[in-house]
Amino acid sequence: LPSRDARTTIPVRMHCSWPCRFLLLAAVLSSGLLASEGAKQQVALVIYSDSRIQPGMMIIDQAIREPLAKLPAERLAYFTEFLDTVHLPGKDYEDGFAAYLGEKYRQRRIDVILCVRDAAFAFALQHRDVIAPGAPLLYMGVAAQRLAGLHLSDDVAGLPMEIDVAPVVALARRLHPGTRFAVAGGCTPFDRQWLDAFRAEFAGHEAEVTWLVDRSLEEVVAAAAALPSDTVLLIGYFGSDALGRTFVPLHAGEQIFATASVPSYVCYSNVVGTGATGGSVFDLEDAGRRAGAALLRVLDGERPADLGLQPLRPVLPMLDARQLRRWGIAEGALPPGARVINRETSFWQAYWHWILGAVLVIACQAALIAALLTGRRRLQRAQAGLLESEQRMSLATSAASVGLWVLDLRSGGFWANATCRRLIGLGADDSGGLARLMAPIHPDDRPRSEAIAGQALQAGADFDDEFRILLPDGTVRWIHARGRVELAGDGKPLRMLGVVLDISEHKRMEQDIERHRLDLAHLARVSSLGELSGSLAHELNQPLTAILGNAQAALRHLDRPEPDMAEVHEILSDIVRLDKGAGEVIQRMRAMLRKEDSVMRPLDLRTVVEDVLLMLRSHLVAANVACVSELGALPARISGDPVQLQQVLINLVVNACDAMCAAGVPERRLCIRIVVEDGIRCDVIDHGPGIPPEQRERIFETFVSLKPSGLGMGLSICRTIVHQHGGSLVVADAPGEGACLRLRLPQARPSGAAER
Amino acid sequence: MTATIHLVDDDADVRRALGRLLRLHGYRVVEHGSAADLLAAPHDGGPACLLLDLAMPGVGGLALQAVMRQAGDQRPIVFLTGEGDIASCAGAMKAGAVDYLTKPVDADALLDAVDRALSRAAADSANRHQVLAVEERLAELTGRERQVMELVVAGRPNKQIAHALGIAEKTVKIHRGRVMQKMAADSLADLVRMAGLAGVDPGRTPPA
Numbered sequence: 029l030p031s032r033d034a035r036t037t038i039p040v041r042m043h044c045s046w047p048c049r050f051l052l053l054a055a056v057l058s059s060g061l062l063a064s065e066g067a068k069q070q071v072a073l074v075i076y077s078d079s080r081i082q083p084g085m086m087i088i089d090q091a092i093r094e095p096l097a098k099l100p101a102e103r104l105a106y107f108t109e110f111l112d113t114v115h116l117p118g119k120d121y122e123d124g125f126a127a128y129l130g131e132k133y134r135q136r137r138i139d140v141i142l143c144v145r146d147a148a149f150a151f152a153l154q155h156r157d158v159i160a161p162g163a164p165l166l167y168m169g170v171a172a173q174r175l176a177g178l179h180l181s182d183d184v185a186g187l188p189m190e191i192d193v194a195p196v197v198a199l200a201r202r203l204h205p206g207t208r209f210a211v212a213g214g215c216t217p218f219d220r221q222w223l224d225a226f227r228a229e230f231a232g233h234e235a236e237v238t239w240l241v242d243r244s245l246e247e248v249v250a251a252a253a254a255l256p257s258d259t260v261l262l263i264g265y266f267g268s269d270a271l272g273r274t275f276v277p278l279h280a281g282e283q284i285f286a287t288a289s290v291p292s293y294v295c296y297s298n299v300v301g302t303g304a305t306g307g308s309v310f311d312l313e314d315a316g317r318r319a320g321a322a323l324l325r326v327l328d329g330e331r332p333a334d335l336g337l338q339p340l341r342p343v344l345p346m347l348d349a350r351q352l353r354r355w356g357i358a359e360g361a362l363p364p365g366a367r368v369i370n371r372e373t374s375f376w377q378a379y380w381h382w383i384l385g386a387v388l389v390i391a392c393q394a395a396l397i398a399a400l401l402t403g404r405r406r407l408q409r410a411q412a413g414l415l416e417s418e419q420r421m422s423l424a425t426s427a428a429s430v431g432l433w434v435l436d437l438r439s440g441g442f443w444a445n446a447t448c449r450r451l452i453g454l455g456a457d458d459s460g461g462l463a464r465l466m467a468p469i470h471p472d473d474r475p476r477s478e479a480i481a482g483q484a485l486q487a488g489a490d491f492d493d494e495f496r497i498l499l500p501d502g503t504v505r506w507i508h509a510r511g512r513v514e515l516a517g518d519g520k521p522l523r524m525l526g527v528v529l530d531i532s533e534h535k536r537m538e539q540d541i542e543r544h545r546l547d548l549a550h551l552a553r554v555s556s557l558g559e560l561s562g563s564l565a566h567e568l569n570q571p572l573t574a575i576l577g578n579a580q581a582a583l584r585h586l587d588r589p590e591p592d593m594a595e596v597h598e599i600l601s602d603i604v605r606l607d608k609g610a611g612e613v614i615q616r617m618r619a620m621l622r623k624e625d626s627v628m629r630p631l632d633l634r635t636v637v638e639d640v641l642l643m644l645r646s647h648l649v650a651a652n653v654a655c656v657s658e659l660g661a662l663p664a665r666i667s668g669d670p671v672q673l674q675q676v677l678i679n680l681v682v683n684a685c686d687a688m689c690a691a692g693v694p695e696r697r698l699c700i701r702i703v704v705e706d707g708i709r710c711d712v713i714d715h716g717p718g719i720p721p722e723q724r725e726r727i728f729e730t731f732v733s734l735k736p737s738g739l740g741m742g743l744s745i746c747r748t749i750v751h752q753h754g755g756s757l758v759v760a761d762a763p764g765e766g767a768c769l770r771l772r773l774p775q776a777r778p779s780g781a782a783e784r
Numbered sequence: 785m786t787a788t789i790h791l792v793d794d795d796a797d798v799r800r801a802l803g804r805l806l807r808l809h810g811y812r813v814v815e816h817g818s819a820a821d822l823l824a825a826p827h828d829g830g831p832a833c834l835l836l837d838l839a840m841p842g843v844g845g846l847a848l849q850a851v852m853r854q855a856g857d858q859r860p861i862v863f864l865t866g867e868g869d870i871a872s873c874a875g876a877m878k879a880g881a882v883d884y885l886t887k888p889v890d891a892d893a894l895l896d897a898v899d900r901a902l903s904r905a906a907a908d909s910a911n912r913h914q915v916l917a918v919e920e921r922l923a924e925l926t927g928r929e930r931q932v933m934e935l936v937v938a939g940r941p942n943k944q945i946a947h948a949l950g951i952a953e954k955t956v957k958i959h960r961g962r963v964m965q966k967m968a969a970d971s972l973a974d975l976v977r978m979a980g981l982a983g984v985d986p987g988r989t990p991p992a
Contacts, residue, residue: 566839566866570795573864573887577801580891584808599804606797646866649794649841 077147091316126155182333195308222264306347431528470496563647633664687716793837819843833901838865860901
């Protein structure tokens with residue numbers, strides 16, 4: 029193996045300058061030994077042609093180990109050796125190195141050797157027996173043209189390297205359609221192999237191509253700088269120039285590319301990045317991985333010849349983004365799968381995780397700030413709304429004079445608005461519970477109000493009450509209070525709240541109306557008494573007549589010489605009795621004439637009817653009406669104002685009499701019947717002409733009368749009175765042909781407790 | 785014979801008081817609670833008067849008066865009333881009431897009225913006896929004598945009577961003599977008085 033070749037073809041710093049022109053023959057050991065070792069730790073030795081620190085070697089070493097990592101460390105011992113013949117050429121060195129390795133690995137039997145690039149393969153072929161007798165030999169990156177003439181045993185196989193320029197020409201054409209070409213190359217045999225490949229590629233198209241060959245490097249550089257713009261520069265390999273100077277091809281390329289007037293395309297990935305625009309290149313990592321996989325299979329016992337390994341080809345489109353930009357080539361034109369280096373990573377690409385993180389943090393902060401701002405604004409709005417609502421509420425409550433209060437039943441503390449405090453005269457208190465709230469209530473009303481409040485508390489219910497407030501200055505104010513009791517979860521009363529309204533004015537109006545009603549009723553009474561005056565005079569005349577008669581009789585007795593004192597006594601007793609009777613008549617009349625507030629008290633309606641009949645006796649006689657009263661045996665308990673009820677009954681009876689007289693009924697009979705049923709019913713039935721159905725409701729209207737001289741007030745007032753008593757007054761169907769006026773009143777409890 | 789006073793009033797107390805007063809003055813008092821009671825009571829024909837309350841349930845005083853007059857009961861009536869209304873007063877007086885007293889009634893006024901009523905009753909009673917006697921005598925007269933008498937008390941002279949009756953004056957004188965005799969008349973004036981008592985209508989007999 030010519031050492032000169034080794035020196036010139038393996039540049040010191042080229043990490044992928046593995047295609048070498050070594051043709052190595054190695055002694056091949058049987059690989060069968062490997063398979064028999066089974067679980068025993070296996071040993072692999074990888075020999076690199078170049079230096080340990082060459083970046084290309086490091087990439088390949090890493091790629092080879094990738095598939096081997098599958099095996100645990102106890103299964104595989106992996107050793108690497110670096111021949112570095114570029115820097116250390118010479119047969120003596122190689123022999124010594126081989127002897128050294130043989131000695132080094134004598135203890136460990138090497139199961140497989142992998143050689144990277146030509147020099148290492150040639151070395152291993154020559155010294156395999158010394159280093160690892162019988163170990164299978166694998167290679168990668170050895171020029172295929174060099175391997176072609178070798179007869180290798182079947183324990184030697186690998187990944188040869190093919191020189192192929194078609195891909196790079198195709199790439200150049202793709203990126204520069206219709207372009208012409210300039211091909212530059214050196215003068216070493218390897219350089220010429222590449223040039224030969226280009227010549228073959230362009231055979232028949234020589235006109236398109238300018239050849240920058242057999243010149244000094246300076247001439248090439250100058251020519252490249254003057255190329256017409258429709259040209260693309262292609263370089264296969266540049267190991268030496270026409271002056272016989274050898275170069276690290278990389279460095280030669282750098283000089284050419286730096287001043288070239290056109291884009292340049294190359295075939296080695298390491299050259300891309302030194303100024304070349306790009307190229308179709310060998311893929312270093314892929315090659316390493318494939319070599320590692322092959323190594324693994326051999327360790328598993330396969331024979332290298334059987335592995336069917338494919339050659340390495342420069343088919344990876346690889347481009348320098350900076351150069352693409354320099355020459356204005358759009359990345360969109362690149363073939364699929366093209367690898368672009370030196371792509372200026374954008375700030376985003378370089379720091380996307382930082383940016384993302386920062387953006388996330390900012391976003392979070394922004395969200396937080398937004399949330400806080402929103403919350404703040406909402407709070408402000410709510411506060412403003414609350415204030416407004418409060419103001420509105422306050423306006424509404426003060427405008428409507430509504431007092432509000434809330435009482436905490438547990439603490440006894442309460443809140444009340446200004447209106448409430450003013451209405452019930454609370455002052456600045458805010459404690460003392462329900463008792464304090466109810467303290468201003470008029471003593472006459474307080475027991476009832478307390479009972480109502482107590483019931484509401486017990487039932488947890490709403491309440492509604494009217495009472496008077498006695499203010500310190502003696503003013504009395506009517507209050508309408510409504511509210512409710514709120515229960516806690518345990519069902520116990522928690523709060524009591526409500527509104528208070530000043531209804532004094534309302535009450536005053538009510539009282540005015542009541543007074544007017546009473547006035548009217550009184551007027552009607554006086555009027556009907558006026559109508560009855562004759563009868564009533566008769567009622568008084570009778571006892572007066574008897575009294576006068578008796579008195580004069582007594583006087584005459586006394587005038588006698590021997591008065592009959594027993595008789596006189598009897599007479600005087602009669603007088604006393606009669607006088608009292610007359611007094612009662614007057615009493616009744618005075619009651620009817622009196623103008624008093626309505627006083628409801630327990631009554632027996634039978635008594636009322638009897639009194640009325642007494643008062644009307646003379647009238648009935650004068651009207652020639654026979655009255656039958658069927659008052660029943662049971663007390664007809666009601667609650668009412670006796671005078672007003674008498675007025676009603678007088679009205680009914682007088683009306684009945686008038687009706688019968690007016691109709692000239694010969695047999696004037698009147699029946700008053702009391703029936704205790706669901707409530708108290710009192711019917712006044714006459715035998716007059718009756719009331720036509722269409723008049724039955726009208727007669728209760730004001731100013732409607734069936735009597736020619738009637739004012740039409742009586743029945744209207746009667747009905748008002750009866751309604752006031754919670755009863756009803758209607759025309760019912762009479763049993764005979766007459767009219768039946770039916771009065772119904774609610775039955776009072778036997779206890780006789782008067783209702784308010 | 786003691787006079788009877790029928791006291792009719794629906795008010796027992798009034799009856800009791802007035803009854804007391806009247807009895808104290810020696811009257812016999814019969815109390816009735818209603819008109820019906822009075823009508824049902826026996827009528828002994830002795831001197832009596834009625835004290836009637838005007839306003840009573842059922843049949844009132846005025847109605848009772850009418851019923852009695854219709855039945856030929858001529859007992860004098862004094863009305864008592866609570867209310868002195870002119871219409872009922874006038875009606876009562878027209879129907880022959882002795883008096884019309886307003887309650888309460890003074891004892892003297894009451895007794896005075898009762899006295900007057902009773903004297904009228906007494907007068908009525910004497911009068912009725914004379915009338916009965918005259919009517920008995922009248923019944924004895926023949927038709928011609930009755931005719932002659934009617935014309936005589938009418939003041940006709942004999943000649944006119946003869947002419948009116950188509951008989952001779954002489955015959956008239958004979959009839960006239962018999963009439964005076966049968967009627968036991970002392971004079972022509974006496975005959976005229978008797979004719980008045982008996983309600984003989986002078987000159988009623990139409991000319992023949």
